[in-house]
Amino acid sequence: MAPLRIATRLVLVLSAAVAAVVLAYSLISIEQRATLLRDALIRETETLARTLQIVAENDAGESGGEELNRVLEGVLADPETYAAVTIDDAERVLSGGTDGGTDGGTECLDAILRDLPSTTAEAQGWTECDERVRWVLLPSGTAGAAVLLARRATLLERDVNASRLRLLLLTLVLAGTAAIVIFFVLHRALSAPLGEILRGVHLLGTAGGAERVVVPPAAGELHELGAAFNRMADQLDARRRSLLRQGAERLAMERQLREAETFAVAGRLTGGVLHELGSPLAVIGMRVDAIADHAAATPQLRSQSEAIRAELDRIAKLIEGLMRITRHHEIALEPVDVAGIVRAVVAELQPRCREAGIEPLLRLPGFPIMVSGHAVLIRHAIFNLANNAVQALARHPGEKRLIFRVERQETAVCVVVEDTGPGIPMHHLERVFEPFFTTKGISGGTGLGLGISRSIAEEHGGTLSIGPGADGGTRAALELPAERAF
Ligand SMILES: Nc1ncnc2c1ncn2[C@@H]1O[C@H](COP(=O)(O)OP(=O)(O)OP(=O)(O)O)[C@@H](O)[C@H]1O
Ligand SMILES: [Mg+2]
Structure with missing residues (x-):
């Protein structure tokens, strides 16, 4: 059997206590009442017997017993009288009699x-036969006969029995009422607040710690317990969030470290190769140009040379990008208006936006926003971000919104490029800065754009972050230190 709840136990104990007190009090009252009635019966019987004795004495001299018989009949007519007799010394009944008794x-x-000891001495007592009677014997005086009066205690017993029944009912009603009142008081003061705290404790581990308990101030100490529980839950919640944050930060740091290591190794290996590639590529370029410019070159030869030149340019760009990612360069800083650069990038991409049905929205202040930087590099970084957004929106069937914002913060300037495109899946998000990571296929992209932009940001002492946009899509934020005094 499940153990009883505290409130149920208290209801039972308190109700039992109330019932016991009521019962004890009532029993004492009944006992007092029974004593009073018994005393009254004793006194009444004695008084009536003395009256009979007076009548008997008077009557003996005057009417020869007629008056006594009449009075005895009158006394016997009372249902409480069992026997009213006069007896001689041999205990024989001279006059009067019994009312017949119950049988x-x-x-x-x-x-x-x-049981009478004698008829000559006054005596009284209780006799228990088929009923309980109180009797009084007054000895013979001048009348020459003793008076014996016996009266029933039925009224007394009936009264006591009725009182007992009333007592039982009263006890039941009071105990029931007490149980109901105690139940409601305990429910409000104990069960409900305890249940609420218990619910909070159960949910603490399951509901992600967001659960708090509401215990009304009327619950006294339990209200304080509820408040203490909420404070503890807040602390646990803060600790859990801090642990989660620390975990995420550690993961991010480990990833950055891995990337940095990869870059460092790749940088050392490729840096030299790329540097060595520069001179032969320049020579090839010059030779190709010479062939194309030669007077004897046929149109076919010229077009072949231009194709080679285009591929050479592509390789040179790739090398330049790789060099930027793998090695940070010292750059010359000058005051640059970032808002102006954003306008120039949007203007450059405008034809492609029109073609793809994209409407760029510029949320820029009407005045220049200055940073200390390298205008060409900053433009390159912003162009990469905008170019990614345009490419994502162009192949996206849904809404095509592209928003540019430049926000002046306390010590930095933040350029935000936000689109409503397909967004970047979580498992791609952590790889987008990896060199050559692209989802655009071999002919689509080199996978260097975001890496180059981040290197440019870092060369300026800034950051580049990328994540989900407010309305889906992607949000890229390039943060550059605000202009310093030169
Ligand atoms: N705004 C964007 N919306 C959706 N995906 C994006 C967005 N920006 C970047 N990406 C994802 O990140 C990848 C890497 O971007 P990154 O700019 O570095 O390379 P790329 O655009 O593929 O090639 P490229 O070197 O020509 O820029 C992309 O291939 C694309 O999957
Ligand atoms: Mg790109």
């Missing part, structure tokens, strides 16, 4: 007479 006999009178 019509004289059993009780016989029993009283049997």
Whole structure:
């Protein structure tokens, strides 16, 4: 059997205590009442017996017993009188009699007479036959006969029994009422607040720690317990969030370290190769140009030379990008208006936007926003971000919104490029800065754009972050230190 709840136990104990107190109080009252009634019966019987004795004495001299018989009949007519008799010294009944008793006999009178010590001395007592009677014997005086009066205690017993029944009902009603009142008081003061705190404790581990308990101030100490629980839950919540944050930061740091290591190794290996490639490529370029410019060159030869020149330019660009990612360069800083650069980039991309049905929105202040930087590099970085957004929106069937914002912060300037394109899946997000990571296929992109932009940001002492946009899509934020005094 499941153990009883605290409130149920308290209801039972308190109700039992109330019932016990009521019962004890009532029993004492009944006992007092029974004593009072018993005393009254004793006094009444004695007084009535003395009256009979006076009548008997008067009557003996005057009417020869007629008056006494009439009075005895009158006394016997009272349902409480069991026997009213006069007896001689041999205990024989001279006048009067019994009312017949419950069984019509004289059993009780016989029993009283049997127990009588004598008829010459005054005596009184209780006799228990088929009913309980109080009797009084007054000895013979001038009348020459003793008076014996016996009266029933039925009224007294009926009264006591009725009181007992009332007591039982009263106890039941009071105990029931007490149980209901105690239940409601305990429910409000104990069960409900305890249940609420218990619910909070259960949910603490399951609901991500967001659960708090509401215990009304009327619950006293339990209200304080609820408040203490909420404070503890807040602390746990803060600790859990800080652990999660630390975990995420550690992961990000480990990833950055891995990337940095990869870049460093790749940089050392490729740096030299790329540097060595520069001179032969320049020579090839010059030779190709010479062939194309030669007077004897046919149109076919010229077009072949131009194709080679285009590929050479592409290789040179790739090398330049790789060199930027793998090695940071010292750059010459000058005051640059970032808002102006954003306008220039948007103007450059405008034809492609029109073609793809993209409407760029510029949220820029009407005045220049200055940073200390390298205008060409900053333009290159912003162009890469905008170019990615245009490419993503061009192949996106849904809404095509492209927003540019330049925000002046306390010590930095933030350029935000936000699109409503397909967004970047979580498992790609952590790889977008890796060199050669692209989802655009071999002919689509080199996978160097974001890496180059981040290197440019870092060369300026800034950062580049990329993540989900407010309305889906992607949000890229390039943060550059605000202009310093030169
Ligand atoms: N705004 C964007 N919306 C959706 N995906 C994006 C966005 N920006 C970047 N990406 C994803 O990040 C990848 C890497 O971008 P990154 O600019 O470095 O290279 P790329 O655009 O593929 O090639 P490129 O070197 O020509 O820029 C992309 O291939 C694309 O999957
Ligand atoms: Mg790109």
